[in-house]
Amino acid sequence: MAEYGYIRVSSRDQNEERQLIAMRELKIPGTHIFTDKQSGKDFDRPQYRRLVRRLKKDDILYIKSIDRLGRNYKEILEQWRVLTKEREVDIVVLDMPLLDTRRGKDLMGTFLSDIVLQVLSFVVENERANIRQRQAEGIAAAKARGVRFGRPPRPLPENFREVHRQWRNKKITLRQAAEACGMPEGTFYAKAAKFEDTTQ
Structure with missing residues (x-):
């Protein structure tokens, strides 16, 4: 059994330090921590793919929160199924103790874990949709106020x-x-x- 950590930040400007500290506190070796700096809209991420190839039966995968795994409801559920059912890996979501597949290996434990995962995955994607809607509304409101987006127009030449x-x-x-x-x-x-x- 080996322990791994997965870290994801949405862009190169975001800092992964908080997630990294959590992994170090668990004494996960640096070579077992995989970090992607890109959107969570899908699972086509190079470090995540490398991690999945290395995972073996009974290994443990730690993630800080469910939205670090991804933001697409269906794909989170599919990846969870692949990891826990096909690869037989345990997943521990540090910010949500109920999402720890090491506990409750019986039918009831699995059932509760699956329900919590589905609810949280839905909440993650719903919040993403709400953020997009708020951004669109904010842009529309700013345009209505006369705010101009993009580069300012260059002044006309003197001639x-x-x-x-x-x-x-x-x-x-x-x-x-x-x-x-x-x-x-x-x-x-x-x-x-x-x-x-x-x-x-």
Whole structure:
């Protein structure tokens, strides 16, 4: 029997230290701790795949919380089934003592563990959906207030007014006007239309 730890953070900017401390307190060797720095939307993660290949029957896998395993309800349940039923590995979720497959190996223990897992997995995915909805609502509200997203528009070059006048009077072509202002033709045309709107 060997003990392993799995750590996941959503991006390279997030810190895995809290999860790492929990694994060290369990005296899990560094070579048995696998860390992925990517989204939990699916299980196509290189370190997780390496970990699963190493797990043997009766090994123990520790994770800090169920959302570190993943965020997709169906896939969490499927991975849990693969690990506990097919690979016959025990899983311990440190933040949720009820999710410890070493306890209650009888039918009732397994039943309770499965119910808790299904409820928690649903809560994780539901919260993810709620976060996406709140983000969309926040963006819509900000746009309604006039908040602009993306890079601010670059100021017009100093010669734009004069070049625009020459182009409008057909003294130069669109290509010549765009080159004179150091921008693509499409950009010059769009900026010319906006410029005309503001000067009328």
